Amino acid sequence: KRKIYEQLLNWKKEEHGESAVLIEGARRVGKSWIAEEFAKREYDAHLLIDFSTADAAIKSIFNDYLGNIDTFFEKLLNALGVRLPHHRSLIIFDEVQLFPRAREAIKSLVADGRYDYIETGSLVSIKENTEGILIPSEETHVKMYPMDFEEYLWSRGNETLMDHIRACYAAREPLGQAVHRKAMDYFREYMIVGGMPQVVKKFCETKDLRAADREKRKILALYRDDIAKHAGRYAGKVRRIFDEIPGQLSKHEKKFSLASLGKGSKMRSYEDAFLWLDDAMVVNSCYNTTEPNVGLRLNMDNSAFKCYMGDTGLLVSHAFDDKALAAEDIHKRLLLGNLEVNEGMLMENVVAQMLAVSGHPLFFFSKYDKSNAEERMEIDFLIAKSKIGRRKNIIPIEVKSKKRYTTNSLDKFTSKYKTKIDAPIVLHTKDLAVKNGVTCLPLYMAPML
Numbered sequence: 001k002r003k004i005y006e007q008l009l010n011w012k013k014e015e016h017g018e019s020a021v022l023i024e025g026a027r028r029v030g031k032s033w034i035a036e037e038f039a040k041r042e043y044d045a046h047l048l049i050d051f052s053t054a055d056a057a058i059k060s061i062f063n064d065y066l067g068n069i070d071t072f073f074e075k076l077l078n079a080l081g082v083r084l085p086h087h088r089s090l091i092i093f094d095e096v097q098l099f100p101r102a103r104e105a106i107k108s109l110v111a112d113g114r115y116d117y118i119e120t121g122s123l124v125s126i127k128e129n130t131e132g133i134l135i136p137s138e139e140t141h142v143k144m145y146p147m148d149f150e151e152y153l154w155s156r157g158n159e160t161l162m163d164h165i166r167a168c169y170a171a172r173e174p175l176g177q178a179v180h181r182k183a184m185d186y187f188r189e190y191m192i193v194g195g196m197p198q199v200v201k202k203f204c205e206t207k208d209l210r211a212a213d214r215e216k217r218k219i220l221a222l223y224r225d226d227i228a229k230h231a232g233r234y235a236g237k238v239r240r241i242f243d244e245i246p247g248q249l250s251k252h253e254k255k256f257s258l259a260s261l262g263k264g265s266k267m268r269s270y271e272d273a274f275l276w277l278d279d280a281m282v283v284n285s286c287y288n289t290t291e292p293n294v295g296l297r298l299n300m301d302n303s304a305f306k307c308y309m310g311d312t313g314l315l316v317s318h319a320f321d322d323k324a325l326a327a328e329d330i331h332k333r334l335l336l337g338n339l340e341v342n343e344g345m346l347m348e349n350v351v352a353q354m355l356a357v358s359g360h361p362l363f364f365f366s367k368y369d370k371s372n373a374e375e376r377m378e379i380d381f382l383i384a385k386s387k388i389g390r391r392k393n394i395i396p397i398e399v400k401s402k403k404r405y406t407t408n409s410l411d412k413f414t415s416k417y418k419t420k421i422d423a424p425i426v427l428h429t430k431d432l433a434v435k436n437g438v439t440c441l442p443l444y445m446a447p448m449l
Helices: 004-015 031-042 056-065 069-080 100-112 149-155 161-171 177-193 197-206 209-230 232-249 267-279 312-319 321-336 343-357 408-416 443-448
Strands: 020-025 045-050 089-094 116-121 139-144 283-289 300-309 363-367 377-384 394-399 425-428 433-435 438-442
Touching (some): 004 020, 004 031, 004 139, 020 100, 031 045, 031 089, 031 116, 045 069, 056 069, 056 100, 089 100, 100 116, 149 161, 149 177, 149 197, 149 443, 161 177, 161 443, 177 197, 177 209, 177 343, 177 438, 177 443, 209 232, 209 312, 209 321, 232 267, 232 300, 232 312, 232 343, 267 300, 283 343, 300 343, 300 363, 312 343, 343 394, 343 443, 394 408, 425 443, 438 443
Parallel strands (some): 020 116, 020 139, 045 089, 089 116, 283 363, 394 425
Antiparallel strands (some): 283 300, 377 394
16 A cells, blocks of 8 residues: 555546656665556556566567557557557556657657556666657656555554554644554664565565565665666766765764765765766755755755665665674664664664655755854754745754753754744654653654654
8 A cells, every 4th residue: 555546546637648657766666566556446458568678579669650659559559469448548668767769759649648658767867768868748757765654554554553643743742651652663663674565565474574684685686786787887986875875874973975985085076976876766865054044955065965775674784784694683672772873873864764755855954163162063854844934934853863862953053043943853762742842753753744
């Protein structure tokens, strides 16, 4: 059960075939599955063309016959041995980035009007996959992410907990000790398992974290293989960045240090490699903003950034890749909340993941003044309010993994920028509370912000 299904229903209802929908997402997030599931439920017939396996004969039909749409469909449907009733059928172009000519054809196919179209793909916007084609304007873009916490709860058979969490958030009331503990147990489990559908499916079937870990390692191997195959001349740099992510996030400040990639490394020589990982939706990049104003992007410092993994479950396996034999002990410690080393990076990563899925561009605030301690501060995340007013439009967020913590940076930031920011937020492992003007929320409430 995925929330993107509702977006596809809205597209069908509102567009009436006047655009194709393009589902973008990282590999293995479930793009092909959701497209075919939608086709089976909402149409009388459908056709899926997977361009990772399509033979030369199918591709030649796109290359040779699009000038005459009637001939094109006659050749295509005969070659595939299918019949599609007009206006009641869906055609899926799967892994469309591997055959850009099919994506370019969307313009004339949509104009023809006899069928609806869904495209799925990864890396659809990188230069190599758009070179030489006219990008169709008749595309509705939808991003698909790993399963969020609520979708994970559904997969575990719990349909009601997130509704209760939302109600408590709206009323600013704690859940109470028993329900909070249950929610945090699920949340820690979600952090470990992650939201990649094949991993969640394996865990639901086996209740075995080691089996889930093996599925995650398969996906990490696939990502490394994709880098080697598709990153072209950037492959070496992309691989170095990818392998360095856990080490960078384990640092206190978590900012990505280019020096870790090699002596004398400069952003200008690695920028395309970072953009490749962003386009692949393997990572969620978070940039420093120098001023907490509306339009956080206007004050963005490109040279200071954090690089979070797109799925926290994958980060767990990536981070402890050299300790596979100890994975069971690590999982137990994470479930119990007593993995003292690295737990902070996992919680900050999962918050970044939840904010990104909720549609927030990721920004943090970092200021260092050697001579003045009052000017030294680090805020994990800044987000803009959904309704912009004349003042107090930015919400600062701090993530705390330990039960006991201080809010020195948040206090200094709140004092300095009090006319610009709304009530500050702390996301922590405890239940909801309001202390001295700071709203302390349990981590699983991040999607509500």
